[in-house]
Amino acid sequence: MLSERRLEVLRAIVQDYVGTEEPVGSKALTERHNLQVSPATVRNDMAVLEEEGYIAQPHTSAGRVPTDKGYRLFVDKLADVKPLSVAERRAIHSFLESALDLDDVVARTVRLLAQLTRQVAVVQYPSLSRSTVRHVELLALAPARLMLVLITDTGRVEQRMVDCPAPFGEMSIADLRARLNSRIVGERFAEVPRLVADLADSFESEERGTVSVVLSILLETLVEEKEERLMIGGTANLTRFGQDFPLTIRPVLEALEEHVVLLKLLGEAKDPGMTVRIGHENAHEGLTSTSVVSVGYGSGGEAVAKLGVVGPTRMDYPGTMGAVRAVARYVGQILAEN
Amino acid sequence: MLSERRLEVLRAIVQDYVGTEEPVGSKALTERHNLQVSPATVRNDMAVLEEEGYIAQPHTSAGRVPTDKGYRLFVDKLADVKPLSVAERRAIHSFLESALDLDDVVARTVRLLAQLTRQVAVVQYPSLSRSTVRHVELLALAPARLMLVLITDTGRVEQRMVDCPAPFGEMSIADLRARLNSRIVGERFAEVPRLVADLADSFESEERGTVSVVLSILLETLVEEKEERLMIGGTANLTRFGQDFPLTIRPVLEALEEHVVLLKLLGEAKDPGMTVRIGHENAHEGLTSTSVVSVGYGSGGEAVAKLGVVGPTRMDYPGTMGAVRAVARYVGQILAEN
DNA sequence: CCTGGCACTCAGCTGTGGGGAGTGCCAACC
DNA sequence: GGTTGGCACTCCCCACAGCTGAGTGCCAGG
DSSP states (O other), X not given: OOOHHHHHHHHHHHHHHHHHOSOBOHHHHHHHSXXXXXXXXXXXXXXXXXXXXXXXXXXXXXXXXEOHHHHHHIIIIIOOOOOOXXXXXXXXXXXXXXXXXXXXXXXXXXXXHHHHHTSEEEEEOOOSTTSBEEEEEEEEEETTEEEEEEEETTSOEEEEEEEOSSOOOHHHHHHHHHHHHHHHTTSBGGGHHHHHTTTGGGSOHHHHHHHHHHHHHHHHHHOTTTSOOEEEEOGGGGGGSOSOOTTTHHHHHHHHHOHHHHHHHHXXXXXXXXXXXXXXXXXXXXXXXXXXXXXXXXXXXXXXXXXXXXXXXXXXXXXXXXXXXXHHHHHHHHHHHO | OOOHHHHHHHHHHHHHHHHHOSOBOHHHHHHHSOOSSOHHHHHHHHHHHHHTTSEEOXXXXXXXXXXXXXXXXXXXXXXXXXXXXXXXXXXXXXXXXXXXXXXXXXXXXXXXXXHHHTSEEEEEOOOSTTSBEEEEEEEEEETTEEEEEXXXXXXXXXXXXXXXXXXXXXXXXXXXXXXXXXXXXXXXXXXXXXXXXXXXXXXXXXXXXXXXXXXXXXXXXXXTTTSOOEEEEOGGGGGXXXXXXXXXXXXXXXXXXXXXXXXXXXXXXXXXSOEEEEGGXXXXXXXXXXXXXXXXXXXXXXXXXXXXXXXXXXXXXXXXXXXXXXXXXXXXXXXXXX
């Protein structure tokens, strides 16, 4: 167990390093934080912190830099989430409020997060399976072609083409639409497979083919991990990373383009509150020098999706966490209002 | 007017520079291209080309680099679009064919373009105003709240919330929906304002408020330049740019995040065929060291939107143009099939 | 356990000196 | 007039060396 003062030294190192982006030495520390001890004492503390793996030296005769483990301790024990100012909160709310539709809400959220944190923002669309059904529409496009449109309570709209095995009548489509809607509107999408399981049985045999195709497409649309979408932004902030650049930025940009990777990353964050994954805690190797701060958001008590930011491990954790949390709250509110 | 051989020299310079990313000298030129003349002659030609502004030296005693004007001449007169191989075309088609919906088509197109050209890809969603109406849906969400859903023949779906001045009956909604659809389905969105202008008049006065709110939201959705959306990808390719990096990459990433800027950029390309804007020809200052190759795509004869790539002025123009054109064609086909 | 002192380390900057690729110019040649 | 080989010149780039200074580890004394 580290003494109180050593923790204080670690905190000071993290803060200074985040601020200056340069290894911090013992003398500078005592000058900028009133630790009430001499540089020599701090040096001893640093030696201990280094031995325990919380900090490291880029090379001999350089200052110290926090390790992933050091940031972890900082985040868990030493840092408080920094709440946003009233002005910031107001700005967030009014910016999100004027969104036109869900795409716009998501797009604005991304911009907002990127701007507030000065990092890369990632916002997942509300998951279908965790939303409820607002409406299902079936449109006849051609004699044997339908369009299936799903609308959720969070405003998300998904459409799919359906190629039917045989032509269908206008009446039977209307009938199917009505029956589908009466069964599932207001229900959670996760329940839909159960609710429509026997729907085909109640149709005449010549229509059953069409009905079952429609249903299978409907169910396909709901397959978890296929239905999830996200939007990213603020990649220009990556240029503030550091100097060496194909080495740092490239893999990150590549990882960000792989939405599947990002979705998995967000999915792994099981913590009901905020999750911070630091450096090597991220499984994906392109992201081992970044940290990911994520949190669920939702209109009611329960999260319908996640959002967060990706930035260098050397980031302002309290500020970032504050911004992420605040934005998540307001997005939830906005979704609830629609 | 430049002699035949001087043009040949320019072409050789462009090709070599694009290949090596290094200023090209007279000796290397004569070795790699059989120009049938000595380096000294090439040097004389280069001096002329430089005087005319087609090439430049980064510093005395260095090789030559094409200027924007040089690339312009190369693209206009010296380069042929390089068609893709059969295998590539087949891959494009099968990759796009398995798309589920419009979002997926656009997303796949972006990936494809980015991969083929190894540059940043930009794909605009089919413009609403240049599409035709497939269906309009009105859903009652609350006593005085509607959701308006527009579906185009290109598969694009837009939704908007409508807050009505007064509660409405289920019947009147069905009525409005039916009348709206019968007027505009199959028509081009651009015609919609004209077609619905007098629709409110035919309703009872107590419903007229709701109807006109719905119509105004409908029209608002169609306002050009507000309805346009796009998707970008392949930003990781920016890291192949060069060495100095906040200076080159940063403004480009920033410009790319400004979708408004990109839309304007694409909109400016009036050429019915392919448009290439080189370096300073791009109005936006973040993009003065990039070239933009764009082309319209569409299901029928006429373009419903544009797509293209953004890359360094030092890019493989023939190859890029070939890829952009091919992808645009296949996207058009896929849209037509839906 | 804290502190001042001291020797040591080493990244980063600066300055110097070739090496080499490339140029411009000129005189000769076809 | 266009083309060519020769030649002096320019200047970027790189490698090497020396210096500086921030920072460290260790130790002896408080």
